Amino acid sequence: MHKEDKINEEVNTNEENPSVVETDADDAYRLSKPIDFEGERITKLDLRFDELTGKDLILCAKQARRIDPQEIHPGRALTLSYQIAVAAKAAGVPTEMFDQLKGDDFTIVTQMAENFLLRRG
DSSP: OHHHHHOOOOOBBBBTTTOBBBOTTTOEEEEEEEEEEEEEEEEEEOOOOGGGHHHHHHHHHHHHHHHHOOOSSSGGOOHHHHHHHHHHHHHHHOGGGGSSHHHHHHHHHHHHHHHHTTOOO
C-alpha cells in the first residue's frame, strides 16, 4: 500500500453503533475537519499506542501534571490531561495541538487513549 493510499483511507463511525470509531490498520484517526498547526495541515493522527513504553507513560504522567497541575486524579487514566499526553505521545505531536482539535475529534481521541490505558474497546 502506498503512503498516499494510507493517508486517503477513511476512518468512519460504525453505522449500527455511532459511538464506535473505526480506524485503519495503523490506528489512524481521520479528523472530522483538518486543522492547521505550526504551518502544517493535519488531517489525521496516527495513534501508535502499541509502541508506547513504560518510560513513555511515566513521562506522560509528568507532562499531564504540567498541563493541569490542579487536576485531582483518583485514577490517572481517567484524567483529560493524561489522556492528552498519552495520545500526543502515541501520535508524535505536541500536546498543544490538541487545543485546536474540534470538540468531537478531541473527545474521540482522548477516549481512544482512555480505552488504551484501561485496555478496553
